[in-house]
Amino acid sequence: MSQINPEDFTVTDFAVREHRSLWGDAWRRLISSNTARLGMFIVVLFIFSAAFSHYFWEYEPKKDLDYSLKLKAPNLVVTEEIPSIHPFGTDKLGRDIFRRVVHGGWNSLRVGIVAVGISLFFGGIIGLLTGFYESTTMTTVERIVLYGITGFLLGMLSAWIANQFLQLVVFTVIGILAGYFEGLWAGKYYRVIFFGVLGALLSFGLALFTGLSVALICGSLGLLAGLLLSVTLDGRFFSNVMMRVMDMILSFPGYLLAIAIVAFLGPGLSKGMIAIGVVGIPVYARLTRSAVLSVVHKEYILAAHSVGESHGRIIFRHITPNILSPIIVQTTMGLANAILSAAALGFLGLGAIPPEPEWGAMLGDSYRYLTSGAWWAVLFPGLAIMLSVLGFNLLGDGLRDALDPKLRL
Amino acid sequence: MKPLLDVKNLKTRFYTQDGVVKAVNDVSYSMNSGEILGVVGESGCGKSVHALSMMQLIPDPPGKITNGEVWLDGRDLLKLTEEEMQKVRGREIAMIFQDPMTSLNPVFTVGFQIIEAIQLHNDMTHDEAAHRAGELLDLVGIPGAADRLNDYPHQFSGGMRQRAMIAMGLSCEPKLLIADEPTTALDVTIQAQIIDLVKKLQKELGMAIMWITHDLGVVAELAHNINVMYAGSIIETGKIRNIYKKTRHPYTIGLLGSLPRLDDSPGTELVSIPGLPPDLLDLPEGCPFAARCDYRVERCLAENPPLVEIDGPDHAVACWRWEEIAGVESK
Numbered sequence: 001m002s003q004i005n006p007e008d009f010t011v012t013d014f015a016v017r018e019h020r021s022l023w024g025d026a027w028r029r030l031i032s033s034n035t036a037r038l039g040m041f042i043v044v045l046f047i048f049s050a051a052f053s054h055y056f057w058e059y060e061p062k063k064d065l066d067y068s069l070k071l072k073a074p075n076l077v078v079t080e081e082i083p084s085i086h087p088f089g090t091d092k093l094g095r096d097i098f099r100r101v102v103h104g105g106w107n108s109l110r111v112g113i114v115a116v117g118i119s120l121f122f123g124g125i126i127g128l129l130t131g132f133y134e135s136t137t138m139t140t141v142e143r144i145v146l147y148g149i150t151g152f153l154l155g156m157l158s159a160w161i162a163n164q165f166l167q168l169v170v171f172t173v174i175g176i177l178a179g180y181f182e183g184l185w186a187g188k189y190y191r192v193i194f195f196g197v198l199g200a201l202l203s204f205g206l207a208l209f210t211g212l213s214v215a216l217i218c219g220s221l222g223l224l225a226g227l228l229l230s231v232t233l234d235g236r237f238f239s240n241v242m243m244r245v246m247d248m249i250l251s252f253p254g255y256l257l258a259i260a261i262v263a264f265l266g267p268g269l270s271k272g273m274i275a276i277g278v279v280g281i282p283v284y285a286r287l288t289r290s291a292v293l294s295v296v297h298k299e300y301i302l303a304a305h306s307v308g309e310s311h312g313r314i315i316f317r318h319i320t321p322n323i324l325s326p327i328i329v330q331t332t333m334g335l336a337n338a339i340l341s342a343a344a345l346g347f348l349g350l351g352a353i354p355p356e357p358e359w360g361a362m363l364g365d366s367y368r369y370l371t372s373g374a375w376w377a378v379l380f381p382g383l384a385i386m387l388s389v390l391g392f393n394l395l396g397d398g399l400r401d402a403l404d405p406k407l408r409l
Numbered sequence: 410m411k412p413l414l415d416v417k418n419l420k421t422r423f424y425t426q427d428g429v430v431k432a433v434n435d436v437s438y439s440m441n442s443g444e445i446l447g448v449v450g451e452s453g454c455g456k457s458v459h460a461l462s463m464m465q466l467i468p469d470p471p472g473k474i475t476n477g478e479v480w481l482d483g484r485d486l487l488k489l490t491e492e493e494m495q496k497v498r499g500r501e502i503a504m505i506f507q508d509p510m511t512s513l514n515p516v517f518t519v520g521f522q523i524i525e526a527i528q529l530h531n532d533m534t535h536d537e538a539a540h541r542a543g544e545l546l547d548l549v550g551i552p553g554a555a556d557r558l559n560d561y562p563h564q565f566s567g568g569m570r571q572r573a574m575i576a577m578g579l580s581c582e583p584k585l586l587i588a589d590e591p592t593t594a595l596d597v598t599i600q601a602q603i604i605d606l607v608k609k610l611q612k613e614l615g616m617a618i619m620w621i622t623h624d625l626g627v628v629a630e631l632a633h634n635i636n637v638m639y640a641g642s643i644i645e646t647g648k649i650r651n652i653y654k655k656t657r658h659p660y661t662i663g664l665l666g667s668l669p670r671l672d673d674s675p676g677t678e679l680v681s682i683p684g685l686p687p688d689l690l691d692l693p694e695g696c697p698f699a700a701r702c703d704y705r706v707e708r709c710l711a712e713n714p715p716l717v718e719i720d721g722p723d724h725a726v727a728c729w730r731w732e733e734i735a736g737v738e739s740k
Binding site: 138297321 | 464465466468469470471490491492495496497498499500502503504506507508511512513514515516517525526529530574577578580581
């Protein structure tokens, strides 16, 4: 029997093992899934082709016109009849569909990013603030800002109903005043009277320039807003007002609201982006708020409070990184949704203005020729929409599984 | 000597859908600097809420501090605005929480969180703060402290996380450290280590410590004074010797009786206090403990006894019959 020598053994500390970060771990899980890899491939291809065509392949939609090539079927070799190659065929104006589909990708990408950016930014901020202040005491500055915002929103309603844009300013000022005087007259009845009368008088007086009936409407709205802003100034009130506004937006059918906003702003791709973005705000606001509510009472947030961190720091440094995963997933899925919505608006003639290549508009232009056998004019833009949406959805599903295994349905 | 902390008539209410929860009722006491105060009571008796009220960290809404004064070093904390309060928290009062598993933010390294706490109240560069964080982790007894600053909380064991939390609490050398059941989630050997650590740090740094716990055994080793809380009020308070040797309140007697002791003969049954604490939504008119008390008389059901000093300022009790109970020496 050989002697056991303790020096022959090396002690391995478990903590020495290589650490994987959350993102490294998520990445590993993401690329181990076939569907997520497929989604990623489609998304990368889509982004690459869109960006590449935009920067390296010039296209002037207004000059692209050739009646001699009207509605030709796809061809891959040059013939006498068709002197150029059109892998996807040509449309009713003789334009190369391949080229237009690829360039349309840039527009879809822009719509997706800008629209989701708008929804994510506003929705995220609203969700973070409403979730956090639901049960946290506000500082004076925060109160002034948040009540200013609440007043501004109420003012928008009034300005829209009475067509008096000065009301925006009036209501915002009332909100700021209500926030500023909170500590001074907290819980006093004359506070209610003061702000009610202030709102009524200011709104009424300013609207008198327009006419008596408008002044009456504005005055009563101002009274209402003054009363609302003066009663219980706490975070829950702010949260309630904001979430009810979100509910109002959410109660409209999405496409209908987007069409209404485009009708109000006028057609054009950039207006379409704003419309789609605004419609998406409540989705992100609710998602963020619920995620914030689930972490805001965790002990590490209480611990952050107890070392004296400011609210802004707690919201953006401690809460935000902890709620990122559902938001990343929703953003990826949202991109698919925005592309689809843009195509729907384009199909109805409300998105991109005609010669501009846009998948929905291309469908809308060409579906009438389907009966005369021009299947390619509809098939390829349709495929492009389908594939890009599928790609983002598969990637979103994969991200959900990778970032939060508990969420899996 | 002027006390460091003077709490007067503190009242905290939670306005819920079911009614008003009377979580803290007229709590008054004071603490000197360098003192270790044990706050004892069963679950839901307002121990934690009264500490959070002092720091103004109760969720508002639904919580509200309806009355009282909290004087810390000549300032009434309840009169401060939220901005001023943020400067007090961490610098003058720090807090350690019950569950070390959840009180560190999982997405940041331990070092990041300690450095952040240091930089909040001190004008230090990142490197200086990192150096200080290393010293603090060393002070609380984490081996290889400087190397472990870059670890995430999940790479720490429970005891180490609690040590890291203590380091964070100490980072600005507060005058008062509130420890809210810091050893409850730890096993007994680690508990003993943490208690020794706190004792040692208290001697070195000289701050006052409020130790909130339901474990009378823990505070016996640690505290100078004890507040026994029941249903949101202090029912007995005094020097540790008085509480353990000259117990006057039936509830405290019950609590002490329910502790297992090494000198019990085998087979001795532990005493348990029958019943449950009263519903804080609907407190009885008389003594809150009356329903469970063996010494109950009619007066107990009608009138709530005030906290009165007995044999000098070092012992006070809220019981109508303390003189009769005086005969009962606890084991």
